[in-house]
Amino acid sequence: MAKKLAVIGAGLMGSGIAQVSAQAGWEVVLRDVTDAALARGKDGIEASYAKFVSKGKLAADAAEQALARITTTTDLDAAADADLVVEAVFEKIDVKREIFSTLDGLVKDETILASNTSAIPITKIAAATSRPDRVVGTHFFSPVPMMALCELVRGYKTSDETLAAAREFAESVGKTCVVVNRDVAGFVTTRLISALVVEAAKLYESGVATAEDIDIACKLGFGHAMGPLATADLTGVDILLHAADNIYTESQDEKFAPPEIMRRMVDAGDIGRKSGRGFYPHN
């Protein structure tokens, strides 16, 4: 019998995780708080499958079968018989802790609870449960159907068995895993991009080089697909400022201390593509 996965949160990430999992044969129950959010999530999945079919990357009947493996609900109880739960709700620790605490009393003893958090320490989420050894981070990247990486994060008490099960799940949906062995702020990926963006913004702020030249240096010098300042504009200067601030607060490591220019850009509303201007104009 197919294994059952519950995905909590049908937003950008939750619907992407549900999509790749159903395609890989998991029976998926997708839970959100409103029918509107579930409809948006399911429509997005359907549209994405259709795109893969039109490009010849997925057979039409495989897409139909995958879609049929996804059920949606606003009832958290539907997660009760899941073998694995992946949480992908808002990046708010209180919301996540409440969900994990409820799930802990609901699911089978052996069920693993995973969080897709990009930055909250897994240990803090796991502490809301009576099974911290069976809580793990499965940090997928956006857009989930396209991005090959899943960063697995060990909380302070995550067991080897839980990590192995999380790896098995992520690999079953076609991802390549990297393991974060210590639950540090920003894990591996957010630390790397934060350090790079902070240094690039410092070089830009002090007039050492233009934004264009900093990005060209990374692209042509290191083979990066996108330069750090263009990445900041795409992700949101506000999001990266927040990430770097958090890592700096926890680590007290100066290399993560964001330069003033990032704060002033956020104050001014120049946060990147979503506002029309960041390190570059976007019209």
Ligand SMILES: NC(=O)c1ccc[n+]([C@@H]2O[C@H](COP(=O)([O-])OP(=O)(O)OC[C@H]3O[C@@H](n4cnc5c(N)ncnc54)[C@H](O)[C@@H]3O)[C@@H](O)[C@H]2O)c1
């Ligand atoms: N967006 C990204 O690029 C990205 C990348 C990696 C990780 N993440 C992480 O993934 C998580 C989800 O991010 P997202 O971009 O999908 O957010 P999103 O805002 O698109 O979706 C969040 C969804 O969670 C739902 N929700 C809120 N409370 C809920 C509850 N109690 N039960 C069920 N659903 C609930 C909301 O209605 C919404 O549909 C966050 O922790 C985020 O940090 C995001």
